[in-house]
Amino acid sequence: MRLLANGILGILTLLYPLAVFYGNQFLEPWKIAAMLIMLLSIRLVFSYPNKNWTTLLLLAGIGYSLFAMWSNQLSVLRFYPVLVNALMLLIFGRSLFSTQSLVERIARLQHPDLPTQGIIYTRRVTQIWCGFFIINGTIAFITTHLSLEIWSLYNGLIAYFLMGILFAAEYLVRIKTQNYVR
16 A cells, blocks of 8 residues: 555656646645645655655655745746755765665665676666766756746656656666676
């Protein structure tokens, strides 16, 4: 049940740019921010007692949404994707300075005895994701200064499409190179 609820809440969170685009026509910005606070708070409850990066992201999102609610400005709501990319960069990037990168930790859940080649590979994948978050966050920032339509299109569709391409490309490379046991 928890997994299903988290999945549904995750999908709803991904629809944030569309909610801002369409909600802006009918709601004041503070109401859109309040809905995001409720959504993120529910996700936080369902993710409890996990003490991981998800909790950090959710708490930062709630804090940001409180600020957006207080400011009641549409322009503030548009910076949420920038914040998410910055936090993901922080989480992935920070792991590069530890003994195991984030992608290695995820890979070790399925393959505890990850070979040296797999460790090198997962570190490289973590670096690639860091690059993605830098580029995607920069574009998300640029779109905050463009029309709401362009912002919504990029942050609500194109960014997810690019992320999907990166996921698929990494999977295909992993299968082809056999860098670690599947």
